[in-house]
Amino acid sequence: MPDDQTRISLRIPAGLRSRYDNFIGGQWGAPVKGRYFTDPSPIDGARLAEVARSSAEDVELALDAAHAARDAWGRTPAAERARLLNKVADRIEEHLELLAHTETIDNGKPIRETRAADIPLGADHFRYFAGCIRAEEGTLAELDNDTVAYHFKEPMGVVGQIIPWNFPFLMAAWKMAPALAAGNCVVIKPASDTPLSLAVLMDLIGDVLPPGVVNVVNGHGSEVGAPLASNPRIAKIAFTGETTTGRQIMQYASENLIPMTLELGGKSPNIFFADVMDADDAFLDKALEGFALFAFNKGEVCTCPSRALIQDSIFDRFMEKAVARVAKIKLGNPLDPNTMMGAQASHGQAEKILDYINIGRQEGAHCVIGGERAHLGGELENGFYLKPTVFVGHNKMRIFQEEIFGPVLSVTRFKSVDEAIEIGNDTLYGLGAGVWSRNGTTAYRVGREIKAGRVWTNCYHVYPAHAAFGGYKQSGFGRETHKMMMDHYQQTKNLLVSYSPKAMGFF
C-alpha cells in the first residue's frame, strides 16, 4: 500500500490560483493593509496559496458593499432570487470535480467524501432554499370588521457569518443559502485554515449574484471575525465553532442587540441495543458501519459519534465485529479514491488529538485499537495522519466528556434502556445522537428522551436538506438545513390596518 499511496502526489487542480484576495462588491480586491498568509495542505504540508490576511478595514469595505446592494436584493422578487440560487447550484454541479478536489487538498478529507457528500449537499442546499422562498407566505387575520393584521416576512438586511474549517464548503452553503433566499446580503468569513473552496466558488458564481450580495473577507478570527461580529452594521451574526468563542460572539451581539444563531460542539452518543445482533444481516452490517462512523471526516465533526454505548448482553460479541470493522478503515492520501480516512486538518489539531489519547491512557481507559500517529511514509510523512482509535472506559472520564474532534471513539456499556438514556444525556452537549434498534418503539422512546437536536435513528451522518439540525444545551441554538432557518434571517412586519374612518374617542 505505501507504494501506491506515494505515487499519488499532491495534484493541484487547474482552477486553483496561487493568491486569493477578498471578494467584495462583485470583484476581488487586495486587503487594505496588504498582508497575506500562507495556506498549507494537511496532506503533505505543502503550500497551496497565499490568502488575504484582512483586518477591520476590510470588514468595513465589505459592509459598505453589502449595504449598497441591500435594498435592491431585498426587493428582488422571490422567483428571481430562487432562479439565481438555482444557477449557483448549477455552477457547483458543473464544477463538482474542481470543488471536491480543492476541498480535499485544503482540508485533508477524502475525495470520495467531497465528491459524494460535501459538494453535492452544498449544491442541493441552494436548490432547497430556492424552493423554500418560492413557497413562502405570510399570514393575515381579520381581527374585527374593520381591522386586519397582515404579517409579512422581510429580510434583516446585512448579516455576518463565520464558518469553521471542518466542512468549509458545506458550512458556507448552510449559512449562505437561507440568508440569501430570505433576501439578505452577506459578509462571510471562512476559516483561515480552509479558505479555498469558498474562494473557488466565488470565481465560479461571481457573475451570477448582483455585486455586494455576497462578500467574502479572508483572515483570522481575532482580526476579521471579532470586528465583524461586533460591528453595529450587521443585523444578525451566525457562528459555528467552539464554546468560549461562542460566548464571546454572544457578548458582541449583546452590545448591538442583534440576534444570533450558534452551533457549537457535541459529544454525541451512539447507542446500540442488544437486538441489533438478533440476526447477522444487512442491518447488523449497517450498525457496524454506524459504529465506525466516528472516523467520518477524520472525526472532525461537531456531531462525531464519539461515544458508543453498547448494551451489556451483546458487548463482547458486538465489539469483536465492530473493532474488526475499524481495523479495515483505509487511511491514506485523501486524493486516492480508495482512501476512507484522510489527514487531520492541521498540525495543531493532530497534536490536540494525541494529547487526548494520552489523557485517555492516564485515566485508565483501555485502548483496543489505534492510539497513535500513522506514518504513511514517502511524500505523506509530513502530513497529519492519525490511526482510528477506540478506547473502552466509563462515562465520567474526560475522553467521554470532552470533545476531542478527531478519530477517537470512547466505548462504554449499559444494562437497561433507562441507563442508556441516563448515560446518553450525561454530557454538557446536545447536538447529535444515534439510536440503533430493530424495535421501533424502543428507538422512538429513547430518541424522544435523548436531549439532542438531531437523533439519527438506525442511521448516522446523513445531512439532507429539510431535516432540521441544531443543538440543545451547550451545543448552541437555532436550527439549520430546514426552512425554519429562514425565520432566523427574517423580520416579521405586522401591518395593522384599520378600515374604519372613525376616531377611537380617546383624545
Next chain:
Amino acid sequence: MPRRVVVTAEAADLIRRLKQQHGPLLFHQSGGCCEGTAPMCFRQKDFRIGVRDVLLGAIEGCPFYVGGAEFEYWRYIELTIDVVSGGGDSFSLEAADGVRFATRSRLFTGAEAAALDAAGPPPFGPQAFGTTTPSVCS
C-alpha cells in the same frame, strides 16, 4: 501547594509579547468543536467572565479561567500551557500569527490531589482575580 495551571518558557515568552501588543490579557478554556479545547487568549476588556467560571491561577500575571461545568472534570488535572505552530484559525489573539496556545494535561498524584482538596475549592467568578492569594499566581 501544587499549581493547577503552569506555563512553558515558550508560552510565557509569547504571553509577554502579546501583553505588550494588546494590554492586559486573560485566558478562558472550555470545550467543543474545531478550535476548542484549547485556551483562548483575549484582551481582558473583550471577554466577560461569568459567575461560574473557575479561576485556576495566573500565568505571566494573566488570569486563567475554565468553564464551571468543565472544571468538574479538570479538578485533578494539572494544565500546562504550551505553544504549537500551525494551530489553525481561532479568535484567540496569538492565532493570527500562525501559532496557538495548547493545553497538556497531567493527572495530579494522590498526594497532590489531597493537598488541593484540603485547600478547598478554587475561586470563581469575575472578581476572583483580584482576590487570589500569591500561591496560585505565577
